[in-house]
Amino acid sequence: MMMRALVLQSDFGIEDGAVSAMKGVAHGVSKVIPIYDNTHDIPPFDIWAASYRLLQTVAYWPVHTVFVSVVDPGVGSERKSVVVKTNSDQFIVTPDNGTLTHIAKKVGIQAIREIDENVNRLPQSGASHTFHGRDIYAYTGARLAAGVITFDEVGPELQVENVVNLPLYEPQWKEDSILGTIDILDVRFGNLWTNIPRELFLQLGVDYDQAVEIEIVNNARSVYRNKMTFGRSFAAIQLGEPVLYVNSLDNMAIAINQGSFAKAYNIGTGSNWRINIKKKS
CATH class of the missing domain: 3.40.50.10790 (S-adenosyl-l-methionine hydroxide adenosyltransferase, N-terminal)
Structure with missing residues (x-):
């Protein structure tokens, strides 16, 4: 058997x-x-x-x-x-x-x-x-x-x-940016894992070490807005700096080098937590 x-x-x-x-x-x-x-x-x-x-x-x-x-x-x-x-x-x-x-x-x-x-x-x-x-x-x-x-x-x-389904928001283009959700945390390290696939993000034309503008919104309230580097890994940035990177599921994620982004800005997860990624002009 x-x-x-x-x-x-x-x-x-x-x-x-x-x-x-x-x-x-x-x-x-x-x-x-x-x-x-x-x-x-x-x-x-x-x-x-x-x-x-x-x-x-x-x-x-x-x-x-x-x-x-x-x-x-x-x-x-x-x-x-x-x-x-x-x-x-x-x-x-x-x-x-x-x-x-x-x-x-x-x-x-x-x-x-x-x-x-x-x-x-x-x-x-x-x-x-x-x-x-x-x-x-x-x-x-x-x-x-x-x-x-x-x-x-x-x-x-x-x-x-x-089958019972929770609301699921698909990532989408909006003018010159990409909208997605904070799906889950990389809990131990406090990194934010989004539902935005790498292939969709790359259509923005952003290369490694270039800056992007990030805004995180919870129920229409802006929680975080700033620029950060798109890096291959955490080594691309200084200690304590934020970075946008590709996680193990080939989706976009955000971290603070040797810190917890989720704790630093009190970020949660789910379809009410939206993220906007824009190429810095």
């Missing part, structure tokens, strides 16, 4: 036993499936960040990998528990609450099934309504990864077009 990798992400942190409990459930299903962590440091209830972290990761895992994503502020509500099969033949087990936004848009979803809790729920867990990450998602994900169930046995099929 082919074993698939099981990759877990959540907003649980690792200060208590929640993540360990999820792994224990998965291990109870099969002692030989490989279990990995994506991250458990997603900010609490931040569905947008959960969605982005999946997009950041899935392309680097083999086909048939099973991802379990548990950021679930609506646990115990009517939101659906689902498994999707993506266009890249991977599986994501998650609440259908917007966590699939980036995957649906950038990767594509072949099919979606609602988890049948009469079959795919940890035995003797029916009285618990607050830890679906352990009782439903880890259990179902492990059963799928171990080959105990097939995708068709997850539960009834749903309509792909009804």
Whole structure:
């Protein structure tokens, strides 16, 4: 029987036993499936960040990998528990609450099934309504990864077009500048990762070491406006200076050399955080 990798992400942190409990459930299903962590440091209830972290990761895992994503502020509500099969033949087990936004848009979803809790729920867990990450998602994900169930046995099929999506703003030209969003932070270093691809940015005709004008807006309020260098790396600028660079996803990003841009200017993420990049005249 082919074993698939099981990759877990959540907003649980690792200060208590929640993540360990999820792994224990998965291990109870099969002692030989490989279990990995994506991250458990997603900010609490931040569905947008959960969605982005999946997009950041899935392309680097083999086909048939099973991802379990548990950021679930609506646990115990009517939101659906689902498994999707993506266009890249991977599986994501998650609440259908917007966590699939980036995957649906950038990767594509072949099919979606609602988890049948009469079959795919940890035995003797029916009285618990607050830890679906352990009782439903880890259990179902492990059963799928171990080959105990097939995708068709997850539960009834749903309509792909009804997947819950968060607002997603596409980067666009506006006169002589490019508008995009601050999609996520490179959290440990406080860098801003935008949704503006390198190829679109290069249409501005900006070369390395040239200056650009940056404006960051939150809900129509200007938060930051200044010029900075477009650099190959942080070595292109002095300590403490800002730089525009290409990140590991081939999108444009902003950093302060050996500092946190996000903390320095109190920058957040999501579709309400817009960035405007303009070639300095």
